[in-house]
Amino acid sequence: MPPLRTALVEDDAAFRAALASAVMQTPGLRFVGAAADLPDAQRLIERERPELLLVDLQLPSGHGRALIEEAARRLPDCEMVVVSTLGDDESLFGALAAGASGYLLKQGSAAQVVEQLMSLRDGGSPLSPVLARRLIRQLAQAPASPGVPACDARLSEQELAVLQAASQGYRYDEIATQMGVTPHTVATYVKRCYRKLQVHSKTQAIAQARRLGVIC
Structure with missing residues (x-):
């Protein structure tokens, strides 16, 4: 199976460099570019048409969710995974509803984050354990917590x-x-x-x- 063409959208220069290095050292992934803000990211996905897009939500010129929604429309084969410090319900459920394939918190090294992406190869959705536990709790609630719907049916x-x-x-x-x-x-x-x-x-x-x- 050919390596996944992987692009990064991250405004923190040090973490962006570390993430790019980890991608380049990971079998099964091929680094094709990085962007630091929303306009650069839009040009990047148009130019490189990645198969895997790692997206930070807090960007200088917009929100990462908008990029996820755009990429879901323009690149239907692309897997999108959030890599963020934000772990609140609104960010998590909003990103998944927009089309994200997974959600990873910046809790470990960039190499540890990239390692978790390998579940995509088996049809999985990489999710930080603390978020997975919260998601399971939300699904088990009946009715769902106020402000957090049991599902988001905004299908394209x-x-x-x-x-x-x-x-x-x-x-x-x-x-x-x-x-x-x-x-x-x-x-x-x-x-x-x-x-x-x-x-x-x-x-x-x-x-x-x-x-x-x-x-x-």
Whole structure:
């Protein structure tokens, strides 16, 4: 499997350099560039079209969530992982709803952060343990805590199309042909549906989407 083309968006120069060095030393990843603010990041993803984007949320000229949302639209095959000091519920759930594939806190070295990215290869979503525990607690609550919805059903047009087709019995390769994309892109949309709907299977995703009224 070819290495993932990896780009970084981080305004702290020292951490950016350390993160870039860790990526370059990690088998399975190929460093293609870094940016320090939102405009540079937008140009970077347009120029390099990365397959993995590491994004800090606190940027000098905007919020990292806006970049995640833009990259999710423009690069449907791209995995996006937040790397941030922010660990509050609003930042966590907001980033996942925007399309992030994972969320890692800057609690260890850059090399330790990059090491956690390897779960992406197996279809996983890298998540710092403290955030994973909080997410599990939130999912176990009934009803959910005020201000933290049980799920965020703001599915994109493409994600809705994939779920609708899957609910009608189409296979991923058939859906890919219908949409004019690759099966890998369809699988990426499905993973985003899982995260937003907070489920772990296609059957659960379809059932949840129907319950919420977003597909018929």
